[in-house]
Amino acid sequence: MSTATLAAGATATATPSASRRQRTSPDARRRRVALVMLAPALLGLAIFFVYPLIASIFYSFTRYNQLQDPEFVGLLNYRYLFTQDPQIAAAVTNTLWFVVILVPVRIVFALLVAGLLARARAASGFWRTLFYLPALVPPVASVVAFVFLFNPGTGPVNQILRAVGIPGPLWFNDPNWSKPSLVILGVWVMGDMMIIFLAALLEVPRDLYEAASLDGASGIQQVRHITLPTISPVIGFSVVTGVIAALQYFTEAAVASGVASGKATVGGGTGSGLGYPGTSLLTYTQLLYTRGFTSFQFGYASAMAVVLFVITAVLLVLTMRRISIFRAEES
Amino acid sequence: MTVSVGMTRRRPSRLLTWIAEHTLLVTIGVLTIAPIVFVISTSLMSSRQALTATLVPNPVDFSSYIRVFTELPLGQWFGNAALYAVLATVFMLVSSVPAAYALAQIRFRGANLIFTAIIVAMLLPPQVTAVPVYVMWSQLHLTGTLWPLILPNLLGDAFSIFLLRQFFLTIPKEYGDAARLDSTGEWGVLTRVVVPMARPGIASAAIFLFFHSWNDYYGPLLYTSENPAAWPVSYGLATFRGQHGTDWSMTMAMTVVIMIPVVVIFFFAQKAFVEGIALTGVKG
Numbered sequence: 001m002s003t004a005t006l007a008a009g010a011t012a013t014a015t016p017s018a019s020r021r022q023r024t025s026p027d028a029r030r031r032r033v034a035l036v037m038l039a040p041a042l043l044g045l046a047i048f049f050v051y052p053l054i055a056s057i058f059y060s061f062t063r064y065n066q067l068q069d070p071e072f073v074g075l076l077n078y079r080y081l082f083t084q085d086p087q088i089a090a091a092v093t094n095t096l097w098f099v100v101i102l103v104p105v106r107i108v109f110a111l112l113v114a115g116l117l118a119r120a121r122a123a124s125g126f127w128r129t130l131f132y133l134p135a136l137v138p139p140v141a142s143v144v145a146f147v148f149l150f151n152p153g154t155g156p157v158n159q160i161l162r163a164v165g166i167p168g169p170l171w172f173n174d175p176n177w178s179k180p181s182l183v184i185l186g187v188w189v190m191g192d193m194m195i196i197f198l199a200a201l202l203e204v205p206r207d208l209y210e211a212a213s214l215d216g217a218s219g220i221q222q223v224r225h226i227t228l229p230t231i232s233p234v235i236g237f238s239v240v241t242g243v244i245a246a247l248q249y250f251t252e253a254a255v256a257s258g259v260a261s262g263k264a265t266v267g268g269g270t271g272s273g274l275g276y277p278g279t280s281l282l283t284y285t286q287l288l289y290t291r292g293f294t295s296f297q298f299g300y301a302s303a304m305a306v307v308l309f310v311i312t313a314v315l316l317v318l319t320m321r322r323i324s325i326f327r328a329e330e331s
Numbered sequence: 332m333t334v335s336v337g338m339t340r341r342r343p344s345r346l347l348t349w350i351a352e353h354t355l356l357v358t359i360g361v362l363t364i365a366p367i368v369f370v371i372s373t374s375l376m377s378s379r380q381a382l383t384a385t386l387v388p389n390p391v392d393f394s395s396y397i398r399v400f401t402e403l404p405l406g407q408w409f410g411n412a413a414l415y416a417v418l419a420t421v422f423m424l425v426s427s428v429p430a431a432y433a434l435a436q437i438r439f440r441g442a443n444l445i446f447t448a449i450i451v452a453m454l455l456p457p458q459v460t461a462v463p464v465y466v467m468w469s470q471l472h473l474t475g476t477l478w479p480l481i482l483p484n485l486l487g488d489a490f491s492i493f494l495l496r497q498f499f500l501t502i503p504k505e506y507g508d509a510a511r512l513d514s515t516g517e518w519g520v521l522t523r524v525v526v527p528m529a530r531p532g533i534a535s536a537a538i539f540l541f542f543h544s545w546n547d548y549y550g551p552l553l554y555t556s557e558n559p560a561a562w563p564v565s566y567g568l569a570t571f572r573g574q575h576g577t578d579w580s581m582t583m584a585m586t587v588v589i590m591i592p593v594v595v596i597f598f599f600a601q602k603a604f605v606e607g608i609a610l611t612g613v614k615g
Contacts, residue, residue: 031439033517037429038445044426044486049452052460052467059462066466113359120352129601130360133367136597138546140565141586145370148579154384156369188366192608199609241454248456251548255569285458292462293553302462309459316454 053309059302066298077303090279091287097179098249098283102186103242107235110190114197115227128198135191143255146185147172151260172260175280182252182281193238200234201227233323240319244312250289253281284308374583381580395584403571405564405585412563415477416544422484423491423540428533430487431495432521436507446496453489457549465553475558480550484540491536497610498532499525535607538600542593564589 024032035042060077062070081088113131120127134142150157150171158168169177208226217225228235253275261273274290275282288308292301373381374395375388399405433439434446468479506528507520515523526533551566562570568585597604 027439030437030517031441034433034437034439034442037433037437037517037521040426040485041430041449041487041492042445044483045448045452045489047467047486048464048483049448049455049460052463055463055466056460066469116352116355116359120349120356127356127360128605131363132605134363136542136593137367137590138565138593140546140548140569141589144568144582145366145586148373148583149366149369151579154382154579156365156386159384159386188363195605195608244454244456248458250458254552255548258569285456288458289461289553293465298462298466305459305462308456312455312459313451316451320450 056302056305056309059299060306062299062302064298064302065296070299073299077300078307080300081303081307085287087275087279087282087287090275091282091284094179094253094275094280094282095247095249095284098182099243099246101179102183102249103239103246105183106186106190106193107238107242109187110193110238111197111235113190114194114201115223117194117198118201128195131194132191134189137189139189139251140255142185142189143252144259146181146188147256147259150181150184172256173277175278178256178260178277178280182256185252193242196234196238197231200231204230236319237323240315240323243315247308247312248285249283250285253283254286257281370583370586373579374587376580378578378580381578381583392580395578395580396588399581399585399588402581403567403585404559405567405588407560408562408564408567411477411561412545412565415481415547415563416541418481419484419544420537420541422481423488424533424537426485426487427491427495427536428526429518429521431492431499432525433517434492435496435499436502436504436520436525437517449489449492453493461553468554474554476561477551477555477563479554480544480547488540491540494536494539494607494610495529495532498529498536498607501532502528531603531606532610534600534603535610538596538604539607541596545593 059070061072061074063073063076064070117127117131137145149155152158152168152170152173155168155171157171161168171177171181204227208230209222212222212226257273257276261276263273263276274286284304285308288301288304291297291304369386372386372388375391375393376385377392377394380388380392434442434449464479465474468474473479473482502525506524510520510524545563546565547563548565548569551561551563555561555563555566556570559567568582568589571582571585
């Protein structure tokens with residue numbers, strides 16, 4: 001902060017004594033000020049991003065538990081990861097399940113609700129606030145609430161189902177229903193996505209629709225040929241960020257397992273409810289966390305981290321250029 | 332609503348569409364609000380009634396709200412969460428507002444590269460860097476506290492820089508150029524021109540980070556799970572169930588209490604906040 005104030009004073013008062021500056025070009029001067037303003041962030045990138053990334057790659061080739069120095073073991077961690085870890089298959093399968101099911105279901109629901117709001121001219125005010133509200137609930141609180149709402153015995157959902165003669169499933173206590181239950185939760189909290197879609201829908205030029213209906217295009221044709229192509233960059237952005245979020249799906253699954261089983265999950269040691277029910281909610285990042293910070297296999301956890309990094313990086317490289325918001329140049 | 336005004340003049344099919352749309356809106360609205368209603372109603376039951384298959388509290392019983400504060404260190408957990416969220420937000424603003432300004436309003440070589448690095452840092456899963464960062468904080472003897480989650484904000488937060496830059500881009504450069512002609516330096520343009528104009532944007536970035544910290548589960552799990560005295564309220568709620576069996580009434584009371592600050596802040600700053608969400612995905 002003190003450098004900031006000093007620099008502010010120095011540039012604000014163009015005193016004759018600053019002769020050195022007169023020799024530097026305005027371009028170079030602008031660049032220097034910009035780099036001063038960015039200095040903390042650049043330092044942050046170096047300390048919390050570049051260094052740990054390199055260190056993770058290094059640790060991934062070692063056996064390391066913080067008590068002893070890292071010991072080089074070659075590809076042992078990777079071999080264990082790809083061929084031996086008894087829990088990796090479940091963790092990868094579950095994570096991919098969330099990528100393939102949770103992400104599209106949320107996007108479709110958010111689009112439908114946003115479309116409804118835009119059509120009914122209810123884009124602001126009461127309805128938007130109402131549909132956004134669940135997204136405000138802290139994730140831990142929403143998971144705890146859903147495990148209660150869907151609890152098989154006394155939960156309101158099964159009470160209501162019973163009242164209309166449907167025997168409700170065991171939801172968060174049944175390995176076949178636990179992931180779908182989290183999808184229902186994911187749909188409930190889709191408010192952020194809905195607001196992004198709504199803003200995009202409202203930016204579609206009105207005269208495009210008018211021209212189309214003059215040409216006799218039906219409502220569905222208008223959606224297909226005008227609405228979807230116009231907002232497709234926004235949908236693309238949601239798919240990419242959604243997939244990246246699903247690859248690191250952690251809090252909802254860990255808290256749901258913990259609350260539904262009544263046991264500690266990640267960080268819980270032996271006999272924990274990790275992935276409860278069964279291993280149905282064990283995700284890749286939970287396994288990484290458990291290997292790293294419950295059993296302190298830092299080398300192995302780093303190997304898992306490197307694999308996650310490679311997958312995410314490939315995804316980013318393939319998609320980033322196509323998503324305008326990530327482009328550095330101004331549009 | 333504006334729709335109903337012109338409705339009578341319209342053809343019956345328009346009326347049917349209006350009815351269909353609003354039936355759907357009301358249905359989704361009921362499904363949206365129902366979970367919150369059930370949570371609140373259960374929190375107002377006695378612990379014993381909450382174990383039975385009933386939906387309405389009878390009689391209304393506030394004792395769970397008292398018990399979460401007397402039988403749990405909820406006050407302390409709230410204090411921890413508030414300290415974490417407030418300091419993280421203030422630190423982020425100090426470091427990230429100038430960074431975002433430089434990326435949005437100053438033309439200089441290297442800006443694109445830095446922006447790309449920030450985007451990548453923003454999108455990478457935190458688990459990728461978790462081990463070395465954890466080792467770093469443990470060498471500084473700061474594990475077991477919330478400082479590993481607060482202090483990095485002094486060195487910029489990638490998502491906040493991204494969001495602030497999107498806001499600052501919407502301010503025409505001509506304003507800054509006019510001030511620069513009056514020999515105002517970049518820091519002057521930032522503090523006297525851009526910051527006053529971008530107040531809603533800055534507010535929304537601050538609220539985002541405040542909520543993110545208040546809601547954080549992964550960070551406190553990683554650094555404070557061994558030390559209950561340092562837990563923020565979100566983490567406390569997630570682990571409390573283990574110790575208190577199936578006391579749904581208390582659990583729901585705690586769920587309500589933890590939501591209150593977030594909802595209050597939202598209603599005070601709704602406009603800035605909603606604009607901020609839209610801007611994360613649309614413009615730029």
